[in-house]
Amino acid sequence: MTALATExxxxxxGGFRAVAGIDLVLAQGARHAVIGPNGAGKTTLVNLLTGALxxxxxxxxxxxEDVTALSQHARVKRGLARTFQINQLFPEFTPVQxxxxxxxxxxxxxxxxxRPVSAHGAVVAEARALLDSLRFAPAEMRAAxxxxxxxxxxxxxxxxxxxxxxxxxxxxEPAAGVPPGESRAVLDAVAALPRDVxxxxxxxxxxxxxxxxxxxxVLAQGAxxxxxxxxEVARDPRVREVYLGEPAHx
Amino acid sequence: MRLALEAxxxxxxxxxxxxxxxxxxxxxxxxxxxLFVLSLDLLVGFAGVLTLGHxxxxxxxxxxxxxxxxxxxxxxxxxxxLAAxLAAxLGLVTAPLVLHGGDLPALMVTLGLSLxxxxxxxxxxxxxxxxxxxLGVEMWxxxxxxxxxxxxxxxxxxxxxxxxxxxxxxxxxxxxxFGLALRGIRGNARRMPALxxxxxxxxxxxxxxxxxxxxxxxxxxxxxxxxxxLDALSFQRSAEGLLMLVLGGLGALYGALLGAVAFTxxxxxxxxxxxxxxxxxxxxxxxxxxxxxxxxxLGLGALLLRRGRA
Numbered sequence: 001m002t003a004l005a006t007e008x009x010x011x012x013x014g015g016f017r018a019v020a021g022i023d024l025v026l027a028q029g030a031r032h033a034v035i036g037p038n039g040a041g042k043t044t045l046v047n048l049l050t051g052a053l054x055x056x057x058x059x060x061x062x063x064x065e066d067v068t069a070l071s072q073h074a075r076v077k078r079g080l081a082r083t084f085q086i087n088q089l090f091p092e093f094t095p096v097q098x099x100x101x102x103x104x105x106x107x108x109x110x111x112x113x114x115r116p117v118s119a120h121g122a123v124v125a126e127a128r129a130l131l132d133s134l135r136f137a138p139a140e141m142r143a144a145x146x147x148x149x150x151x152x153x154x155x156x157x158x159x160x161x162x163x164x165x166x167x168x169x170x171x172x173e174p175a176a177g178v179p180p181g182e183s184r185a186v187l188d189a190v191a192a193l194p195r196d197v198x199x200x201x202x203x204x205x206x207x208x209x210x211x212x213x214x215x216x217x218v219l220a221q222g223a224x225x226x227x228x229x230x231x232e233v234a235r236d237p238r239v240r241e242v243y244l245g246e247p248a249h250x
Numbered sequence: 251m252r253l254a255l256e257a258x259x260x261x262x263x264x265x266x267x268x269x270x271x272x273x274x275x276x277x278x279x280x281x282x283x284x285l286f287v288l289s290l291d292l293l294v295g296f297a298g299v300l301t302l303g304h305x306x307x308x309x310x311x312x313x314x315x316x317x318x319x320x321x322x323x324x325x326x327x328x329x330x331x332l333a334a335x336l337a338a339x340l341g342l343v344t345a346p347l348v349l350h351g352g353d354l355p356a357l358m359v360t361l362g363l364s365l366x367x368x369x370x371x372x373x374x375x376x377x378x379x380x381x382x383x384x385l386g387v388e389m390w391x392x393x394x395x396x397x398x399x400x401x402x403x404x405x406x407x408x409x410x411x412x413x414x415x416x417x418x419x420x421x422x423x424x425x426x427x428f429g430l431a432l433r434g435i436r437g438n439a440r441r442m443p444a445l446x447x448x449x450x451x452x453x454x455x456x457x458x459x460x461x462x463x464x465x466x467x468x469x470x471x472x473x474x475x476x477x478x479x480l481d482a483l484s485f486q487r488s489a490e491g492l493l494m495l496v497l498g499g500l501g502a503l504y505g506a507l508l509g510a511v512a513f514t515x516x517x518x519x520x521x522x523x524x525x526x527x528x529x530x531x532x533x534x535x536x537x538x539x540x541x542x543x544x545x546x547x548l549g550l551g552a553l554l555l556r557r558g559r560a
Contacts, residue, residue, distance in 0.1 A: 005286035050444065076446035088444070101434050102429075105445045110431035111451070113423045118429050164446065 002064065003028040003198035004049070004080070004168045007200045009058035018044040020222040021058065023138050026198050028170070031058075033201040033209045036219030037242065042202050045086070045219070046172055050082050051075045063167065081166030083157045084201075091146035095136060095156050098145060099127035102163035127163070132190055134159055151182025158189050168198045175205055187211075210234070218242070260414065267406055274402035276518060282470045283509035286487075287494045288413075288420060288503065289463030294492070295501035296424055298436030298458045300350070300356045302338030302488050303364030304464050306418035311465030313371065316384045316472035324390040330412065332470050337465025341458035347454050361485070368483035384478040390466075398474065400444065405474035412470060416463060420503055423459070429478040432456055433501070497539055499546030508547050 011019045019041045026032050036042055047053040049060060051072040057128055059068045067075050090098045104110050118124070131141050136153050140148060145156065154174065175186050182197045190212060190225040193199055203209045209216060210230050217227045220242045226233055233239055266277055286308055293299050311333030318329050348359050371378045378384055391397045396404045423429050431452055436443050442449050472478045481487070490513070498509020513532070520528035537545050545553070 052443075071448075072443035073446045073448050076444060082444055084441075084444070087443040088438055089436055090441070092437055093434070097430070098434075101430050102445050104427045105447050106432065109427045110447060111428060111455075113426045115427075116422070116425040117427055118425070120427065160441070160445065197433040 001026045001179070002061070003030065004015075004063075004200065005061040006049070006170070007059045009045070009048055010051060010056050011048055012056045018222050019048060019055075019166050020144055022222075022224055024224075026200060026216060028167075028198055029196055030198050030211060031201070032199065032216040033203055033207075033213035033216045034219060035203060035209055035216060036225075039221075040219040041222035043172075044222075046082070046170060047083075049170060050080065063079055065104035074132055076164060076166075080170065081160060081161040081164040081168070082170040083161045083172055087153050087157050089145050089153055089156060089160075091144065093145055094142050095131055095145060095148070095152075096124065096127050096141045096157065098121060098158055099130055099163050100124050103127055103130075104159045108166050135185060149182065151178045151185060155185050155189060158186070158248075160195075166197060168200065168214070169193065169199045171245055172202045173204055174201070175203075175208055193227065205212070256378035256504075260506070263410060267403075274406045276514070278402050278405040278474055279471075280511055280514045281406075282467050282474070284507045285409075285413045285416060285467040285470065285490075285493070286464055286491050287498070287510040288417065289460045289467060289497050290491045291500065291503060291506035292420060292424070292456060292463065293460035293507070294391075294495060295399065295476055296429065296436065297432040297453060299453060299457065300353050300487070301348070301360040302357045302492070303360030303362070304460075304491055305462040305483050305487035306360075306364035306367045307340060307464035307483065308468035308471075308487060309364075309367065309371065309478075309480075310340055311337050311468030312472040312478045312482040313378055313384065313468075314465070315469030316387045317377065319387045319389055319476075320384060324388050326332040326389055326392050326473050328429045330551040331464050331540055333465040334462040335465075337468075338458040338462040341461030341548075345454040345457040348457065349450060356545060361488075364485065366485065368480060368485075371483055372480055378478070378480075380479060383480070387472060387476040387478070389473050391474060398476070402474070409470050409474060412466065416466065417507070420463075424503065424518065428452070428455075436501075486513045487519070492521065493536060495546075497536060497546055500546050500547030505546050505548040508551075512547055 002025055002118065004024070006022055006024045009022045009160065010017065015087050022045060026058055034042060034045065044053065048055050051067070057066065059066055061067065062075060062078050062080055067078060071185060085101055091103070100117060100123055104120065107123065128141060136152070140152060145153060148156070158174060169192065174190055175183050187202060187208065200208065201213060213230060215228065216223045216230055216233045218233060218239050225242060226236050257319065270277065290301070290304055290409070293301060314333045314336045315329035318332055342524060344363055350358050372380055374380070375382070387396050392404060392408050398404045403442035431447055434447070435449055435452060439449060468482055471482065495506055495514040496509070497513055498506025498507065516532060520531050542550070
């Protein structure tokens with residue numbers, strides 16, 4: 001079954017076509033990566049998929065449903081979660097508060113005003129359990145987010161998306177900027193994603209892509225250049241030329 | 251510890267009736283102003299929506315309650331209810347305009363709307379009394395029992411009781427999932443849609459809620475002074491409300507109360523000491539506290555408390 005698909009997805013900015021007729025199909029449980037040099041249209045593609053931007057032409061389908069006209073939050077409610085290339089966290093919240101907020105939203109409870117958050121004990125407990133599974137120490141769970149090391153913040157970025165229990169997860173350069181010493185935890189979290197979750201990875205880091213992805217789409221100048229399994233993509237001369245800049249070793 | 255401090259605050263507020271028996275009218279005003287600042291805190295401090303025109307709701311509430319009583323229905327609580335409903339309605343109608351853009355558009359739109367309303371009140375003397383103010387406001391006893399008296403005793407308890415009840419409601423709301431979502435929107439408005447939050451709907455809700463609070467504050471002023479002037483809708487009221495909020499501490503309910511109490515008392519004391527220069531000292535305090543962060547007096551108090559224990 002198709003989890004996420006686009007048909008002829010395009011977006012113009014003025015006269016510039018940032019994304020030009022992209023067709024993508026992700027089967028349920030797919031591990032799919034989108035790579036491409038700077039300016040290839042990756043960020044615009046993410047924004048079109050999540051609903052932050054409306055396409056000039058084309059469609060986005062989520063689990064068979066046409067979601068092209070739906071807002072970001074409506075797509076999230078239908079099972080599409082994302083992480084951000086640059087952390088979008090709540091600096092003053094503790095990780096427990098932030099994940100609790102995400103869980104309350106998943107359960108559709110954030111319009112409730114007549115009971116304190118602490119009365120939703122099961123939700124708070126689930127937040128702790130989720131952070132625990134990502135190996136957050138108890139003290140880290142209770143610290144203000146802004147005081148955490150960058151690698152932990154990156155992990156919290158993923159935790160917020162996981163809390164939504166998505167069917168499709170969009171990871172926008174999850175390991176970007178994480179110092180080598182802390183990147184292991186982030187990569188482990190990505191590798192440990194449940195198998196039924198469909199994952200679309202937007203990435204710069206080739207190691208991560210080739211380790212994780214079962215299928216790769218290479219973008220160049222807003223269009224799909226090549227799509228296929230990693231080995232095939234790595235051998236493709238056009239990819240080497242456009243993406244790697246020069247003929248490289250396999 | 252926290253609960254003890256809270257209890258102490260409210261007991262002191264109640265005790266001020268006997269500690270400062272000469273100042274009952276002033277204290278009654280303090281509770282009303284505190285409610286207005288509380289309404290700003292819900293919007294500005296918790297949800298992070300800026301406004302320079304909150305007096306629009308205060309004034310609307312004041313005129314609504316005043317006119318209701320002037321027209322022969324002087325029952326106080328129904329006046330409060332009417333004021334809350336009308337202010338909330340105005341909030342719902344204007345929220346889309348205010349929430350359309352970023353901070354600067356919000357400031358300009360709220361300012362513009364409140365100026366329009368003030369001018370309309372000025373140009374409709376048949377309804378509002380115009381520049382002469384609304385006269386002939388006759389209030390019935392509160393709950394049919396407590397007559398408004400010349401010494402401001404009923405006004406003191408009435409305003410304090412309304413403030414206390416609405417404070418408890420605000421406390422409940424800000425601790426709820428809805429309140430957490432508001433703080434999330436202030437903390438990172440870009441992340442919230444990605445968590446599935448309909449940000450616009452949440453902000454419209456808190457805007458209407460905050461408007462209703464301000465409307466009740468205005469109604470209290472009209473009822474306890476049995477008079478409404480254009481001053482209720484003035485820009486100065488909006489600006490001073492914000493000033494008190496920053497003074498007391500944003501995003502903490504007691505900050506709003508503390509700011510209102512401190513500002514009104516400082517105003518009173520300083521203007522008696524030096525009628526011309528009291529604003530200078532308020533200015534000094536404001537610049538100092540604003541530079542120190544969003545904590546205000548409340549943040550300062552908490553800091554001193556921590557230092558004291560360490």
